[in-house]
Amino acid sequence: MSDTARPDLIVPDVIVIGAGVVGLSAALVLQQRGKRVTVVDREGPAAGASAGNAGAFAFTDILPLASPGILRKAPKWLLDPLGPLSVPPSYALGIAPWMFRFWRACAPRRVAQSTAAQTALMDLSKAELEPFLHRAGVSSMLRKDGNLQVYEGEAEFRASLPGWQARADHGIAFRHMDAEEMAQIQPGLAPRFTHGTFTPGWYSVADPKVYTLELARRFAADGGVIERAGVTALRPAETGVEVVCADTTFRAAHVVVAAGAFSHRIARTVGERIPLETERGYNTTLPAGAFDLRTQITFGGHGFVVTRLSTGIRVGGAVELGGLDLPPNFARSRAMLKKAVSFLPGLDPQGGSEWMGFRPSLPDSLPVIDTARATQRVVYAFGHGHLGLTQSAGTARLVADLVEGRPLAIDLSPFSAQRF
Template sequence: MSDRTHIAVIGAGIVGICTGANLAEAGFQVTVYDRTGVCEETSSGNAAALAFPDPLPLSHKGMLKKLPGWLADPLGPLTIPPAYLPKLMPWLIRFMRAGHPSKFEASLNAQAGLMRLAESEWAGLSERADAAGMISHNGAIDLYESEAELKASLPGWEARERLGIPFEHVSGARLAELQPGLSPRFTHGTFMPTWKQVDDPKLFGKAIWAYAERLGARFERRLFEGAEIARKDAGRSEVRLRFADGSTSTADSLVICAGAWSHFHAAKFGDRVPLETERGYNTTLPVGAFDLRRQLTFVGHGFVVSPLVTGVRVGGAVELAGLKRPPNYARARAMLEKAKQFLPGLKTEGGREWMGYRPSLPDSLPVIGRARSAPNVFYAFGHGHLGLTQSAATGRLIRDLATGKTTAVDLAPFSPQRF
């Protein structure tokens, strides 16, 4: 690959970082642009999970049954501000349709294939970046407050079993062994041994970027506004980039990894992608706040507690409210109050509140592929809750496209034009 082949990557979140690293490994000249910095926004505050055992689309039947009850609670696992509902309705209709059995299995199989690729790609990329030591292999537990709640989850576990994903339903002494100090209200759990976690998502992302920089990738802090395709000599084309400060640049190809803002840029290349913003909240407590052995998910309440080297992170839940509304940190405080009840002895003082924007598509599958009107423009966005998990696989797939190789998985389910 010619060193003069220049690819611009828009977005320095974990997907952009992994894409930049993969392209630099392939010999491209890579420049990554972001308005703030490397792994400074949504990718810095996630739950730190490499959730390989979790390929279920969010619209699966179990979740759809819970929606009415969740929506009735303004501080519950899912909320939609009434004023935003009319704008959200087309996305919600697509989301409900995606849960139909005729579509569910196809989405499940596509997601499972991407997860298998993600697991192998993360194993390789983390080793090459000298970051494998930042990944723990302690598994995770989904927690239930009754046998009935566990039974309601069984269709999802049966789907995982068909895919060969290992898990163990636990209770009593086994549950207490896996996580001491739980409230007795949690009577059952499911342990996922292949669930992994990074020490801290921001530190981990910066370690991957440091590897990309060693390979020659560059970062520029600039707010991207848009791009046009311009013809060059011999029938070739280049991408002309415009930035908010009035500056411009050119590249041979462009990758859009701009998270919750990506669909605005895709529309300029002829692709209307129904991306919506899930606003997620968390509170990171100081180190030593609780003796947390592994990530815990409180299934009926829609949030997780994660052990980081930098503290204990309590967060999750979904607020479908777009990009413009101010944060509602009462949601973070509500999760923290519940966590204190669920983990007696949790020290809740000194926490740091945060909100991030998850870019989510109604069928829970990301967009990975070429733009409709420009073969040298690629998309890599819309991973929802799974950006960290699937970023190494996405970077590998963009590398395959850019080098003209057969992609490691079939990209048809992830096509930008599937909508």
């Protein structure tokens, strides 16, 4: 059934495909600029990675995952099937082309380029965040509790220093600490952690799912429409774009593809081949009283974080490059929880709920923010990896500017859909 068979349906100016935090943020900004916007999602708001992330606005994370440091750690990590980085054997062949591109992106020159691009997007996203939260009426959900990265011994701490120097060069504030200083900020750490670095400018949100659902509520309250449908294809037309779903077809002057880990499948229907892969993230959310957590703690050597949310204590992270179709392996979340108990001896591991979600990731750690090659009426906004929440407000600003043909706040060439 097409939209022409539905006289009750008002044809929107923009259709946003994806009701995660990036899609809904873009929808709200477009709506605030006077556009009639419809959001289409196969499951509804906050059903994917936006529900289960660590809740951080990680503006200091300017270093790409694709880096020489990861290459040095990867062989050891890959030998542990429950470690910080894993590839299920049944998926190894399928992901080989992506891994080759990832390896190429680890070259020092390309890392420098990716870091500069990531920094520009981070700066824009941080500048846009609080005005966006204010307009959306959710400023009370923002927290500024900082982040503590901890290290097991002098060698691990020393290995982290080049990354901190890169942050210092950009003006990011932090403070290195010994065990006694760390205990003043976060009591209860195991004595194996001898060094740490505290970043006071680290922001977070009270709960990422509650936040995303509130964005959806505000969007709908201001006249936005949210349709639940699975998108199968895009069809550019002379005056717009048709969005083809299983049971209906929508039409709009512009379409924004912000469907997370499924975005590349939609982009393929307009001739785009974008090497998007899926980092499957795992976590366990414990009851709020499980530990006296005062700041987010990053256990970088083990690839996970522990975060205090309004709804509980979340232990999660790691990277499983396993695609969209393999069943979850919750042994990974249980392995992280077991480590967290040994790292935080007072942590109560009882009563938790497990989760797995898909992080959409590109080989060079940068998202795609661009118009389609086939038509400028299709705008891409996906592939943010671990940084979808962090970069949502900045991406929303850029998407709205692309739709309206306004001058762009940053150079988008590093985020081109054609860069691969």
